[in-house]
Amino acid sequence: xxxxxxxxxxxxxxxxxxxxxxxxxxxxxxxxxxxxxxxxxxxxxxxxxxxxxxxxxxxxxxxxxxxxxxxxxxxxxxxxxxxxxxxxxxxxxxxxxxxxxxxxxxxxxxxxxxxxxxxxxxxxxxxxxxxxxxxxxxxxxxxxxxxxxxxxxxxxxxxxxxxxxxxxxxxxxxxxxxxxxxxxxxxxxxxxxxxxxxxxxxxxxxxxxxxxxxxxxxxxxxxxxxxxxxxxxxxxxxxxxxxxxxxxxxxxxxxxxxxxxxxxxxxxxxxxxxxxxxxxxxxxxxxxxxxxxxxxxxxxxxxxxxxxxxxxxxxxxxxxxxxxxxxxxxxxxxxxxxxxxxxxxxxxxxxxxxxxxxxxxxxxxxxxxxxxxxxxxxxxxxxxxx
Amino acid sequence: xxxxxxxxxxxxxxxxxxxxxxxxxxxxxxxxxxxxxxxxxxxxxxxxxxxxxxxxxxxxxxxxxxxxxxxxxxxxxxxxxxxxxxxxxxxxxxxxxxxxxxxxxxxxxxxxxxxxxxxxxxxxxxxxxxxxxxxxxxxxxxxxxxxxxxxxxxxxxxxxxxxxxxxxxxxxxxxxxxxxxxxxxxxxxxxxxxxxxxxxxxxxxxxxxxxxxxxxxxxxxxxxxxxxxxxxxxxxxxxxxxxxxxxxxxxxxxxxxx
Numbered sequence: 001x002x003x004x005x006x007x008x009x010x011x012x013x014x015x016x017x018x019x020x021x022x023x024x025x026x027x028x029x030x031x032x033x034x035x036x037x038x039x040x041x042x043x044x045x046x047x048x049x050x051x052x053x054x055x056x057x058x059x060x061x062x063x064x065x066x067x068x069x070x071x072x073x074x075x076x077x078x079x080x081x082x083x084x085x086x087x088x089x090x091x092x093x094x095x096x097x098x099x100x101x102x103x104x105x106x107x108x109x110x111x112x113x114x115x116x117x118x119x120x121x122x123x124x125x126x127x128x129x130x131x132x133x134x135x136x137x138x139x140x141x142x143x144x145x146x147x148x149x150x151x152x153x154x155x156x157x158x159x160x161x162x163x164x165x166x167x168x169x170x171x172x173x174x175x176x177x178x179x180x181x182x183x184x185x186x187x188x189x190x191x192x193x194x195x196x197x198x199x200x201x202x203x204x205x206x207x208x209x210x211x212x213x214x215x216x217x218x219x220x221x222x223x224x225x226x227x228x229x230x231x232x233x234x235x236x237x238x239x240x241x242x243x244x245x246x247x248x249x250x251x252x253x254x255x256x257x258x259x260x261x262x263x264x265x266x267x268x269x270x271x272x273x274x275x276x277x278x279x280x281x282x283x284x285x286x287x288x289x290x291x292x293x294x295x296x297x298x299x300x301x302x303x304x305x306x307x308x309x310x311x312x313x314x315x316x317x318x319x320x321x322x323x324x325x326x327x328x329x330x331x332x333x334x335x336x337x338x339x340x341x342x343x344x345x346x347x348x349x350x351x352x353x354x355x356x357x358x359x360x361x362x363x364x365x366x367x368x369x370x371x372x373x374x375x376x377x378x379x380x381x382x383x384x385x386x
Numbered sequence: 387x388x389x390x391x392x393x394x395x396x397x398x399x400x401x402x403x404x405x406x407x408x409x410x411x412x413x414x415x416x417x418x419x420x421x422x423x424x425x426x427x428x429x430x431x432x433x434x435x436x437x438x439x440x441x442x443x444x445x446x447x448x449x450x451x452x453x454x455x456x457x458x459x460x461x462x463x464x465x466x467x468x469x470x471x472x473x474x475x476x477x478x479x480x481x482x483x484x485x486x487x488x489x490x491x492x493x494x495x496x497x498x499x500x501x502x503x504x505x506x507x508x509x510x511x512x513x514x515x516x517x518x519x520x521x522x523x524x525x526x527x528x529x530x531x532x533x534x535x536x537x538x539x540x541x542x543x544x545x546x547x548x549x550x551x552x553x554x555x556x557x558x559x560x561x562x563x564x565x566x567x568x569x570x571x572x573x574x575x576x577x578x579x580x581x582x583x584x585x586x587x588x589x590x591x592x593x594x595x596x597x598x599x600x601x602x603x604x605x606x607x608x609x610x611x612x613x614x615x616x617x618x619x620x621x622x623x624x625x626x627x628x629x630x631x632x633x634x635x636x637x638x639x640x641x642x643x644x
Contacts, residue, residue: 003496007482014484014525293479300441300476301541302469303497304462378441378465381476382432382553 003303004310011311012318019319022283026323027330029276030358034331035344036272037354040265042343046187047261048252050115053183056092056122056220057229059251060236063244067254069096069217074243076213081240082221087232089224092121093195093216097202098188102160102171103151109162110150113185116198122220125192130155130178137196141174146189148179150340155179161191166207172200186255187343221245269354273361281365284316288369295373296380309370316366317359324355388548388581389415389438394447396433396604407433408444409604415549415581420572422595423585430604431585432553438583439472439551440464452548469497473542473580475571477554480538481526487513487533488522491540498545505544512540516570532563539571543578550575550582556591568594 012019045052051059060082065072074093083091095116100109117123119133126132127142134140143153153159153176161172174193183190193201199214223232233245252258288295295308328351335344396408408430415421423431436442437449440456441464449456452471456464468474473494481490491509495501513522516536526534535555542550552571556564568584572594575582584595592598600607 003493006496007485010489011484294482297474297476297479298482299465300439300468301474301494301497302465302467302472304465307497379436381474381479382436382441383477384432384436384442 001310004307005314007307008311008314008318012315019315019322023319023322023326025279025283026276026319026358026362027326029272029279030324030327030355031331031334033269033272033276033354033358034327034351035335036265036269037350038331038335038344038346040262040269041347041350042345043187043261043265044258045182045345046184046343047255047258050113050125050183050185050190051248051252051255053125053181054123054220054248055126055222056248057223057226058221058233058236058245058247059094060091060219060221060240060243060245061217063242065244067244067246067251068256072217073215074217074219075215078240078243079216079219082219082236082243085232085236085239087224087228087235088221090122090222092118092123092220094123094218094220095195095198095202095214095216096185096218097163097198098186099191099201099203100162101147101151101191102162104160110147111188112147113188113190114161114198114201115185115190115192116195116202116214116216117192118195122222125180125183125190127178127180130176132178133192133194134177136194137200138194139172139174139197140177140193141197142178142180142192143176144180144183144190144192146182146184146340147191148176150189153179161201163201164203166205187257218251269357273357276358277361277365279365280316280319280362281368283319284312284366284369285372288312288373291373292376293380295376296378299376299378300381305374308373308376312366312370312373313363316362316369320359320362324358388417388419388452389413389583390450391434391438392448392450394434394437394449395445396430396437396442397445406604408437410447411601411604411606412447413599413606413609415583417548417581418576418579419596420575420582420584420594422592422598423583423601424587424589424592424598425601425607427587428603429601431601433604434601435551435553435583435585438549439474440468469494470545471548473545473547473550475535475538475542475550475552475555477557481534481541483526486523486525487518487529487537490526490537491544494541494544500545509540509544512544513537515574516540530563531558532560532567535559535563535567536570539567539574543574543580546578547580550580552582552584554585554587556586556588561590564588564591 060074061067061072062074079091079093082088097114098111099114100111102109119136124133125142133142147153151159155176155178157176158173161174163170195214195216229247236245237243298308335346338344391411391413394408394411395406398405398407411434423434425431433442437444443457459467482493485493488509491513492501492506495505510522513519516539518533518536521529521533555571556567559567568591598610600610
């Protein structure tokens, strides 16, 4: 073991320019893999973030809507029926629309998801600053952290929402009651308003008077026992007509674009990892081929196979560790230079999985050279080996 | 008895054809004895060396090194036996290129888990004895061919092996360096009491051996003691008379006289 470490470290030290250059290559591949992972998290999070973080266990859709939020319509009475199902602790209607916020200084528009929620019910996001919604019908809103950052808004500020109603643009002024953490939905930052305010502001073909309890798209259901999601789902679908209930994961995975984005990113990630495996494997295979006489000599003088294999393995691990160590600050530096609108989200778990994948692929690529070095015959040293 | 090879046969089969690379060869070697194995290309010298080192298994016959039968050992046991009991010097690619001269010598100690301050001192002393005291921290690529061979000799002797095997150690050296290397190797083998075998084409080097074994077509053609037959090797005409031009000496002598 010590001899293997000695051999590996001496080789790296005495050929440090070669290993540095190769570590830089690994770093570039690692940047690519980390970037794809962060982009994936950003894009998928842009669709799923709000639903993923909901304080509800089930989401109830109109049964013919095929879990498409905008196609689903759940009436107020149905919400009541859902609330009466045993095991249901509380419900909250959710309604979704897209509007724009007018930036006061430049008159540019920031597209946001306008989400109607019932104050104090499942679906209203927790605030990190300010306070939650208090009244059922008020020109008040909770904005998510992205809106606050992009527009420089804070509790008590006012902002203007632009929407199209009856063929013309209508402007509504809302007051910020609170700021939540990032709650993106449909790839946009979100603004939460009481559901009747939502009904007033949302884009619509005809100007109509807002209702006190309008129909919503989806109902968020909080259960007494979150562990009983499946049985509660079946019970709910049996007791309430014309609805389909699903857990949060199924709900956000059914959002339009989610699957296609995920599969596109999976293909990119697979290719990047394959490239990393091939590059790392190729480098060490070439190096092993160059070292055949030396390996033969080492074996002839009695070096055990495990020392030869372990030395190569240490070199592979060193190269990957060095590459990732260079890549991580590089990636953070690069991503910090992107505008906030670029959906890059660094998350420890995602980054760790990406780095882990690089290690696995690098190791698998390197196995070929380790296997080759194990098959080198000591007779090579005497010029007799094949 | 340091080494004894009895009726060793090594056959290679290619299709239906069977070739005896070593054919019923026997030889023995005592501690402190230095033997030169000579013969033309293809005579089986290097194959014999590989058999003696346990790098090849004989088709039949037995090889005992320090009383231990090599053929019956598993590969890992033979590797362990080699690093503990056999010192090797090769024709080329002798040294690990990224280890210094001292580290190359110390490698045998590390492999045998004997590396400590005392071992490092022994390695330095050995390199000093071989005239390399100024080169201990130098990498192989910065050493001449002769210096590299001397480092390899130091490595082969550092753990006082039972058997020292040298395959064409002077092949790439000029005469002066070659003589220096072989003379040093012979002296150290005698001093340490190891048994040594040197495969060589170079007849100028056999004068440092205690015995010379000629091989031809895989067989031990004859054993020459220094007193009687080395004079024959020095006299091409005599060699012709006895029909022992297997060493290739006559050809070389003819070429030089022309």
